[in-house]
Amino acid sequence: MSLLLVFFRFQVVVLESRDRIGGRVHTDYSFGFPVDLGASWLHGVCKENPLAAVIGRLGLPLYRTSGDNSVLYDHDLESYALFDKAGNQVPQELVTQVGLTFEHILEEISKVRDEQVEDMSIAQAFSIVFKRSPELRLEGLAHNVLQWYLCRMEGWFAADAETISAKCWDQEELLPGGHGLMVRGYRPVINTLSKGLDIRLTHRVIKIARRYNGVKVTTEKGDTFVADAAVIALPLGVLKSGMIEFEPKLPEWKQEAINDLGVGIENKIILNFDNVFWPNVEFLGVVAETSYGCSYFLNLHKATSHPVLVYMPAGQLAKDIEKMSDEAAANFAFSQLQKILPDASSPINYLVSRWGSDINSLGSYSYDIVNKPHDLYERLRVPLDNLFFAGEATSTSYPGSVHGAYSTGLMVAEDCRMRVLERYGELELDIEEETPASVPLLISRM
Template sequence: MEAITINHIEDKTHYAFLNNVLKFDRNETEVNRFSESKNLFDSSNVTRTQVLIIGAGLSGLEAARLLRENGVKTIVIEGRNRTGGRIFSLRTKNGHMIDLGGAWIHGINGSIPGGDLTNPIWEIARAAKIPTRSTPVDDLLAFYPANQKPSNVEEWFEDFVDYVREETKMATDDASFEYYANIFANMRNFTVQERYAFYSILHTLIEGNEATELDKIGAKNYMDITGLHYGEEHVFHETGFKAIIDYLTKDVKSGDIRLEQVVTRISYNQELAEVLTANGHVYQADFILLTVPLGVLKARKIEFSPPLPEWKLNAIDRLGYGILDKAILLWDKAWWDSTNYYFMRVSSTPKLFGSWVNANKWHDRPALFCFYFGEEAYKMETTLSDGQVVTAVRNVLQEMFPNVTIPMPIDSYITRWAQDPFSYGSYSHISVNQTHADMIHMSEPVSNQLLFAGEATATQYYGFSHGALLSGRREATRLLYVYGLLPDQTVPTSRSSAISSFHMMVIISFICLQLVLY
């Protein structure tokens, strides 16, 4: 199989995805019941609440749910014209529900090694009776160049992970995964073809998970900062991930979530914090919980008064933040064998359309998802139109299936998360520049009034949807039990004297366990 190269054309940036986002949202048959809430407060320039949550993604919605259940007056504002944030599900022409953002429940079993906790996303899915399907990682079909299929590429990957784990235990600096991959490949004396296979599987299983290149991922911190793994992974094959968002907002009153509120300025460290939006509205609150993606903070799209402290800015700047885009092609009839769920393309250029998902595996709604990450994703976003991306994907499919004439798809969806002004990328990863303390600092409040949540603040679960959800629970716990918002609790005389740091950590640790099991 010959490698495919895309010739990057000189063309202006295409914003079709952003335009389509607005079009898709408003054409959905299921009307977003929060869309009318905007009219409820436009007549007044100031809104007062106890807690203002900025961002209606998983972390913001979960924190709001817990606070409202405990009698805390809470308002959520969101810049988009929909809830969900980086969770974005659409119904296609052939009836398939596709997820343009987050798609997987990353594990449904008891955590390892404890075994006593369960992925909170899975708990919600079970409580809401949302159907899911398993996606075992070994359900994979690899496409190799002709007569170049190594028999032990999976074994190489396992050996490589063991090698990196041992090498980084005593390492003082955080070299990249690429550094260790090159050493490992040289130690094994891989042939050219074996190197293609080795780096292709690293692309699929490491770069794909982190949404960036090997040379940007810090290997030592990646190995040291390990979360709990919940085993078998599932997808929402019928409802899309939006079913979780719908469940979290099912009891929300009109006006409690306000859409199209683009935050431009946050003033804090005063009796009442104030938030100014692009439409001139002012929100005043005792506490602000900021849940915007790390990409928005990196882009400095929100002005802070006073400026954020240096330790917080350092964490924002040093944490990694990747791009994962999808090209989704749909047909009336599947022309490929739907036995396997994952496809992996092995070539000399694995970064170019190396990872695929066969969404037709469980029902007759033919769709193929092609994933591309990091710098390659950014190049494609900024140099290729949607039509050119589809053509490039079809060309690669023709190489993968040489005995089939690839038909034109009936529909296609191309994501452009790096150009989305409400995310500027996909999710966080451990960079070669960040320190262990940066991940802790990312989650810490500023001036005991400005709090932070979201997947990038989840030290052990960064980049995961359950990390986002748990971070919302963490900050709801902080507000209820540390800052005294729980009704009938003795309110401290000031935020700074609310509680000692030691007692704060004890309370958050134990109360979070209770909230996980709601």
């Protein structure tokens, strides 16, 4: 968004609270190769995705982990291995059968919610479905596999089934083309989008004063910046925390949008090994009696040829793990791996994300909570005079995604441009509009 405003010859300053750019997009190179601690997929590998043109022009390869645009999984269930906690692999036929049952349950949940005036959680909806259709209630190993499917669903929303809205869980727009893993990480995209911008790192904003004739922004260090307009792309968790003072206070409808949107937590514990000892599948799963006890590992070796597994806890489990030290968290992830692969060799190094406790994010991404309307995303995006709001939590169609954040940035840049031009009159701009050529995405499938 800032680059677009610069293109229109606006003077733009970006205030970044971290000592790096990217926010919840964070590619780490400490292993000697790139791994993403935050966002790592392009959800919707197609030309309709607003980020596709950027990724295509850069020639960045994608590894398609699923051709299915399901909101439940971003990994292809044709390439998996599930195990019970005794280390026994679950027969693929059973996993497929339970998967069909899970889809049937979700269909029944849609019927239940349409019959109810009040919203309910996904967990409550499951209970109602089981009461109505006892044959859908599974036992033994099949029940544990069903809990694993629920665990994956919770991972998509970064939240527990007890808090996810049954009325709104499927309201996001799904782009075609499935899901593509960024093989070289998202950092090249961030570097490209930030090129030529005046970015001030370690400038944590604590106050935003809105006046008719401008905006005054104050940082933690006492620096002040005055501008005609301001674009606020803060994570939802930071807005919820109240650590930033707005003067005057945000109107009630705007504050309600902030308060009533959910913000979930999904973390990554990235384990780097000196050799590959696991099956050649895209991910490994551990089934259990509860979704809290289930887990899954993304196999980066399949996509990148590096001997790396990524453990991805979400919801309450992610919160509990954040209370541990990095070493304890890595040991916990490795202990989950040892349950299914007893002869696993210890990792040679590891990385641990903490999006929930990171003061600069206070959460991973947004989701719909029970009894709150889906239009809260749009309410959060609506500008206040010369304050404009962007980010994944302002995207009604694509919340929780990188392309959702990017698309709102493009919209806000245009809104901001028009606002300034309306106030100060047309600017004399010498612009040759260039329509970028369509560049095909580089997609692999192993």
